């Protein structure tokens with residue numbers, strides 16, 4: 001039997017009405033869920049650590065901001081919207097002691113629960129609502145009357161209401177406008193990590209940079225390389241997003257389509273698939289998670305920060321900044337991780 005896709009008609013906000021919802025963290029996902037739930041008429045408070053720069057941003061948007069432990073105490077549903085490798089620290093310090101019977105712990109990615117960096121008590125619901133899109137898009141789509149599709153999962157159903165609460169949250173943040181699919185924490189965690197590493201973020205950016213470098217190293221202008229390998233990628237992916245690979249091929253020239261089907265598989269060949277399958281095993285075995293947790297904790301982000309610095313200095317970024325400056329409809333963002341990310345948002349309705 002085909003899996004059910006839940007839409008607005010299958011999801012009621014009632015399980016969350018007259019409840020207090022705490023969003024812990026006000027970054028990419030946190031700010032989007034908080035604003036969308038508030039605009040859906042629900043009561044939301046924000047939990048943050050004392051020195052967070054996001055406290056002011058959240059206050060200006062009309063939220064009551066509390067210390068994390070206080071927000072957990074006050075809430076019926078607690079969305080842990082902090083970085084995956086920090087969840088255990090926040091959980092042990094501020095959440096565990098205040099997580100009394102009947103509360104619901106909610107995640108938008110299964111990393112901490114699946115890899116057991118935390119273990120919640122049995123008398124608490126543990127659920128997931130994972131929008132399949134970046135937080136800033138979860139917000140901008142909602143404001144436009146749309147929504148990004150999402151996944152729900154129930155890890156622990158303490159009171160028999162866990163799935164209804166997950167569906168209500170998915171409705172409140174706009175996911176049921178697009179369609180919601182039920183999964184489990186393992187499947188979401190593994191497929192999400194696989195997608196972002198090999199195709200969406202890791203695969204796509206490595207492919208774009210490789211194409212850019214080949215053209216520039218062969219003497220072509222960086223502006224040409226940027227248009228061909230990065231700018232137009234979005235336009236092509238938009239067509240795939242609207243109507244599949246077939247829809248994209250419908251719009252491109254016959255010459256491009258022949259190049260696509262005859263040359264593409266020689267570039268992304270069996271070797272790439274083999275390495276993708278190997279990476280899938282490393283995700284499944286927990287090897288990736290173990291190494292990433294070590295880098296983010298005992299490693300102090302040393303390797304990660306060095307790579308971030310080198311990547312930001314790549315010629316493609318300077319070329320892009322110059323070319324995007326004439327396209328006023330592309331927002332010019334000053335990107336700084338960890339500095340009140342929520343301030344890039346479109347505001348509350």
Ligand SMILES: NC(=O)C1=CN([C@@H]2O[C@H](COP(=O)(O)OP(=O)(O)OC[C@H]3O[C@@H](n4cnc5c(N)ncnc54)[C@H](OP(=O)(O)O)[C@@H]3O)[C@@H](O)[C@H]2O)C=CC1
Pocket residue numbers: 024025026027028029030047048049051052053054068080081082083084086090107108109111130131133134135136338339340341
């Ligand atoms: N980014 C995305 O679009 C997606 C993220 N997810 C998941 O959502 C979760 C959150 O990720 P993301 O939104 O990217 O995170 P961000 O890095 O964007 O934001 C994290 C937030 O947590 C806050 N924070 C850090 N430490 C603490 C603490 N001790 N107590 C309270 N708040 C704290 C940060 O504070 P400050 O503002 O001061 O930095 C920030 O507001 C993760 O589980 C992630 O996997 C899932 C799908 C997509």
Ligand SMILES: CC[C@](O)(C(C)=O)C(=O)O
Pocket residue numbers: 131132133134135192195196200201
């Ligand atoms: C593709 C990256 C993502 O998995 C996402 C936006 O869904 C993430 O974790 O940020």
